Amino acid sequence: MSITGKLIRFDLTKGTYFIEDSAPYHDIYIGGRGVGDWILFKEVEKDVSPLDPENIMVFGAGALTGTIAPSSGRLSLVTKNLMTEGIAFSNAGGHFAPELKYAGYDDLVIKGKSPNPVYILINDEKVEIRDASHLWGKTTWETEDLIKEELEDKKVQILSIGPGGENLAKSACIIINKGRALGFGGCGAIMGAKNLKAIVVRGSHSVEVKDPEGFMNECYRVFKKMEHSIGTNFLRQGGTINKIGPALSIPYRNYQDGHYGQKTAELSQLNFKRKYETKRIACFNCPMYCSHFYAIDKGPYRGLKAEGLQINAVRGFGSNLDVADPAFVIKCNAYCNQLGLHIDEISSTLAWIFDCYEKNIVTKEETDGLSLEWGNQEAAVELIKKIAYRQGIGDILAEGTYRAASKIGKNSLKRAVVIKKTGVNEGNMRGKKAWALGIVTSTRGGGHLTGSPNSEGLRNITYQIGEERYGVPTAGQPKTYEGKAKLVSWFEKFKAAIDSLGLCYFTSYWQNNLLSPDDYAALYSKAIGRDIKAEQLFAIGEKIINIEKAFNTINAGFSRKDDYPPQRFIDEPVKTGPLAGERLPLDKWDQMLDEYYEIHGWDKVTGWQTERILEKLRLKEVEEKLRKEGKLITND
Known part of the structure; x- marks a missing residue:
């Protein structure tokens, strides 16, 4: 059904690993980010700091990763955030994730700390934890070259940390194929704290789907749709x-x-x-x-x-x-x-x-x-x-x-x-209101790749198109606050589902006139042999957002006070250009934030989740953990 059904758990402290059935996770949360979120939520407690050996890193391929679906090369990483103490998730392209699937594995769960620098080598059924002392101190580019030379194989796929991760810089990240980054949450430092220099994969298996002919037909259809999209032409011209x-x-x-x-x-x-x-x-x-x-x-x-x-x-x-x-x-x-x-x-x-x-x-x-x-x-x-x-x-x-x-x-x-x-490294937050809301409320602590829409300012996103696609007529209007909370909520669920499928977000509506929720549901349905509707993908996306929200409430102590933009954007307007005079005044922000919480079914005063929404989503374990912490708004 497009997953391998296998997950490898590593304990670097003991230098051991074992293989676990991954299907129970993927059956509920699809794959990638969704599976990683759930494992982190269940297994990492509040008293575990991000650099502790007991913190885990979950590297996950999506349900469609490695198939012939377009841009199916995405890898998700979920861990505890070194910046916020809440959740960190990142998503990167390249060729590592498909190779992991071809080696026969959906996910890697890594905990512990090796006494000496090591790297993990996965070559189909052969799994090793190898000495990496000779690689410590090397850049990611040098590391990749040296490993390929050592293994006498230029086709292995590698992710690694550089000196930033080794020295526990909180801005450290993980690099794939020398130029693709798993970026947020200090994940490079977390990997460095485990004395893990790199993960190397090589596979020779295939990824199977339940309905090969149906899947092939859907892939042909969406590739053709992408070929005629203005979004594809735009990205081909210059990224x-x-x-x-x-x-x-x-x-x-x-x-x-x-x-x-x-x-x-x-x-x-x-x-x-x-x-x-x-x-x-x-x-x-x-x-x-x-x-x-x-x-x-x-x-x-x-x-x-x-x-x-x-x-x-x-x-x-x-x-x-x-x-x-x-x-x-x-x-x-x-x-x-x-x-x-x-x-x-x-x-x-x-x-x-x-x-x-x-x-x-x-x-x-x-x-x-x-x-x-x-x-x-x-x-x-x-x-x-x-x-x-x-x-x-x-x-x-x-x-x-x-x-x-x-x-x-x-x-x-x-x-x-x-x-x-x-x-923050973002453009146009003062001028595009939904863009700003998506960045500020992002569960990973900032960044536009959680719920920020790309629709604001696009001339082809008319009122009619905005209503048809998102249920938000003002989706293309950057300066208005009306409907923007609903727009951000829509994209949050959409992005969570795409990350879990293992496809690139650039293939979607986010990049203008590309693939719709119905397109992804059709691809997934043919892959698993079961009819899935777009509404079901969005329901899973909503669960994922609520798991992340709860992890943040428990571990980082986030509440409404943390969902406000930087003071500079509140006080200082844009001085020049077409958006001169634009800022994010508190009264307007509060109205938009109230609407955002109401759409999600969260409490407007505290920003916390309610018993009612978690019961609706059937997230019983999430509900109980929040109740134990005294951070759940009850129905009475």
Whole structure:
């Protein structure tokens, strides 16, 4: 039924593993993120800190991962969040997840701490925990090359940590195929705390579906639909950086403004393509090939060759640091991938410390002699290195934006643009109201890939289309608050289901005129041999969101007070550009947040879940855990 039916549990403290039946998890929560959420909720208690050996990491392929469904190469990771103490989930492409399925496994659950550095090798039925002492200290790129050389196999698929994870930088992430990141929640540091350098997979089996002919027909239909979509053409032209243009609202100097003016043109995808792009790259079975490969042949970054980037790197290392240089953005993106650092947290931290330097909150003596003037490329690159190795000022910055500001003090926290103690690297939050709500209420502590819609501002999302697709006529109107809570709730459930299926979100309605909930339900139905409706996928998505919400309430102590945007977005409007004057006033935000809680069936005063909604979703264990903590709103 498209899953392998096997899950491997590793105990790195004991150096052991065993295989478990994965079907009971997948039957309820599909796969990927949904399965990971449930295992984490059941097995990790409140007194376990993210870096404790008892914290677990759940790597999961989705139900359709490794099939011929479009873009079926996604891997989910769920663990306890090093930034928030709540839940962390990430999702990455590349080729690792399909290879895991071909090796015969749906999920990996890892706990414990090895006494020495190790890596896990899975080659079909052969599973080993190998010494990695010779890899410790290496970058992710070096690690991948050395493992392939050691195994004499260039086709193994590898995920690894770099020096950032080894040194427990809270902004550390995990890198797949040298350029795909599992990013949120300090997961690289969590893996480093386990002395786990890498996971390597090689498989020779196949992934079977219940109705091969029916599944093939559905795949043909959706591929054809994608071929004629404006969303596919848009991504093929330039990936997500194709959105960059003078009219786009992107952050400037740590969000002192929300528009970069004419300098934005210097960061357009045409400049990246004309100057540096050598070819396009696709993830597993993807018809959109939205990634890029760049080569820099002159200037300070001469000789760098790397897979390309998404729009968040352009705003994080470009406009928000006031550097209109594509080569610099490519360098920072590649350097973070090599060192195993999450570019959203890193770029947020850099923008904050540069802002503090401008306001004389920190001095040159405190920054190891670096002049942190806006646009100083050399200083920014040096800070990235210092963070990964925890050198000098980098030891403080490696704590992430919120904790670094708390340590430095001197009112520097007022300049930190953070949500739930997580640094923000987002565009247009003051101008697009649903986009902002989805980021702020994200269960993983920020980021737009939980519930933020991409529909706002799209000219083809008319009132009629908004109503037909989402039940929200205003889905395409960025500045209005009306209906935006419902829109975010719709996308939260949609994204949770897609992550669990193991497909790329870029194949969906999120990227304009692509696949609908009915399309995914049809693919899944043919794969498992049972008729599934879109409404059932959304019901599972709602369960997933509620499991994450409860984990956060219990472990991170989140409540309504944590669902507000950064103070800068409340107080300071966008100064220039088409969205000049836009901000997020509290009275409007409170109305939207009330509506959001009401749609979810949560308490508007506390933000906590109610007995009624958990009974409706049949989440009895979730209900009982919240009741035990005294954080459940009862029916009476």
